Amino acid sequence: MLSRLIASDYRNFTRLDVDIPAAGLVVVGENGHGKTNLLEAVAYLALLRSFRGARDADVVRFGAPAFHVRATLMRPSAYDTISVGYERSSRRKRATLDGVEQPRLTSALGALPSVQFSPADVALVAGGPGERRRYLDVMLALSSRPYLQALQQYRAALLRRNAALRIAQRDGGRGAEPEARVSVWEPAMAEHGGFIAAARHAFVRDHAARFTQLSAAIGERHTVAMKYAASGGEQAGDLLTDARAQTEAYTRTFAQQRPHELRRGVTLVGPHRDDLPLSLGGRDLRTFGSAGQQRSAAIALRLLELATLRDAVGHPPLLLLDDPFAELDLGRAARVLSLLEGAGASQVLLAVPRVEDIPAAFTRLEQRSMHDGMLGVTATREPA
Ligand SMILES: Nc1ncnc2c1ncn2[C@@H]1O[C@H](COP(=O)(O)OP(=O)(O)O)[C@@H](O)[C@H]1O
Numbered sequence: 001m002l003s004r005l006i007a008s009d010y011r012n013f014t015r016l017d018v019d020i021p022a023a024g025l026v027v028v029g030e031n032g033h034g035k036t037n038l039l040e041a042v043a044y045l046a047l048l049r050s051f052r053g054a055r056d057a058d059v060v061r062f063g064a065p066a067f068h069v070r071a072t073l074m075r076p077s078a079y080d081t082i083s084v085g086y087e088r089s090s091r092r093k094r095a096t097l098d099g100v101e102q103p104r105l106t107s108a109l110g111a112l113p114s115v116q117f118s119p120a121d122v123a124l125v126a127g128g129p130g131e132r133r134r135y136l137d138v139m140l141a142l143s144s145r146p147y148l149q150a151l152q153q154y155r156a157a158l159l160r161r162n163a164a165l166r167i168a169q170r171d172g173g174r175g176a177e178p179e180a181r182v183s184v185w186e187p188a189m190a191e192h193g194g195f196i197a198a199a200r201h202a203f204v205r206d207h208a209a210r211f212t213q214l215s216a217a218i219g220e221r222h223t224v225a226m227k228y229a230a231s232g233g234e235q236a237g238d239l240l241t242d243a244r245a246q247t248e249a250y251t252r253t254f255a256q257q258r259p260h261e262l263r264r265g266v267t268l269v270g271p272h273r274d275d276l277p278l279s280l281g282g283r284d285l286r287t288f289g290s291a292g293q294q295r296s297a298a299i300a301l302r303l304l305e306l307a308t309l310r311d312a313v314g315h316p317p318l319l320l321l322d323d324p325f326a327e328l329d330l331g332r333a334a335r336v337l338s339l340l341e342g343a344g345a346s347q348v349l350l351a352v353p354r355v356e357d358i359p360a361a362f363t364r365l366e367q368r369s370m371h372d373g374m375l376g377v378t379a380t381r382e383p384a
């Protein structure tokens with residue numbers, strides 16, 4: 001849990017220093033004043049990057065050389081303090097836990113686990129496969145060190161195989177030597193890619209029914225379903241969650257695809273090309289779902305993430321609610337609220353444009369106003 005946050009030169013905060021009560025905090029402010037920036041700064045401590053996918057250089061306050069985000073934590077967090085800083089000129093990012101600089105950034109990953117709910121989450125459902133892969137990767141990496149390591153190793157090998165493929169394509173793609181420079185990365189990709197694919201399949205196998213239930217509980221009348229779609233064609237059912245079988249399959253597929261990929265200059269098959277397609281009554285939710293239905297499915301995905309992180313970490317993650325009920329009808333908003341409450345007591349940071357937008361369940365929380373990157377004592381509205 002978070003007890004104090006200090007954000008320096010982060011987005012539109014010159015220096016924001018806020019005590020966070022154990023139950024949480026509501027931030028009220030008009031559009032563009034820094035509410036999402038505040039939630040983003042908190043999530044930065046979990047992900048070590050922007051949850052909006054912004055580049056580090058872009059979250060540094062305009063004209064400033066560097067940003068710092070520091071937090072004081074309390075039980076049940078494993079650490080007392082965490083800090084992250086990024087310097088524009090050197091492009092260096094550093095993280096400390098309890099004041100000790102981490103030799104590897106990833107050691108600090110997940111020290112303050114959080115899950116965010118925001119209208120922008122609709123991209124999880126309506127956006128491309130990359131959005132859903134990122135959803136799976138962030139959730140699984142924060143829940144499992146071996147997954148995080150496999151992901152890093154896979155990405156490193158993929159980058160180098162793609163670089164070799166690009167060179168081979170430029171040079172005409174013929175001959176044993178360029179091919180050897182490509183194939184040398186395949187054992188690592190097959191090993192780590194196999195682990196990643198098996199873990200994602202296992203997640204979908206274990207959580208697909210829950211996802212369908214959550215969608216129904218939010219108020220969806222038709223069946224909402226998820227499945228895992230591998231880019232390299234499917235194997236027989238039981239093998240899907242077996243990392244060794246996945247590795248063997250990738251070993252064959254990478255070799256088979258190689259001649260084609262030497263011409264194309266890019267790796268076309270692997271977990272980096274897979275998807276998590278969602279359906280509504282058997283039809284693609286991305287194409288046929290209404291905005292409200294897509295928002296609801298995105299919320300069900302976040303609720304699933306919340307439960308997964310809670311189970312992995314042993315306590316509920318911090319909830320970052322960014323105007324979460326915008327565009328939802330009242331019935332759905334009420335059901336989402338009760339599902340959130342059912343997910344277990346946890347600290348909440350809620351951002352809303354107006355005091356009237358605070359759901360009754362959160363009116364007991366301390367309120368602060370956000371104006372031009374500065375927090376006020378109480379949530380008073382600007383005179384019209
Ligand atoms: N790197 C940056 N430096 C300074 N200001 C920034 C930076 N990035 C975004 N902003 C400002 O932050 C504001 C948006 O804040 P945001 O938290 O998204 O608003 P909201 O309160 O609506 O959630 C905009 O005014 C934008 O100009």
Ligand SMILES: [Mg+2]
Pocket residue numbers: 032035036037322
């Ligand atoms: Mg916002």
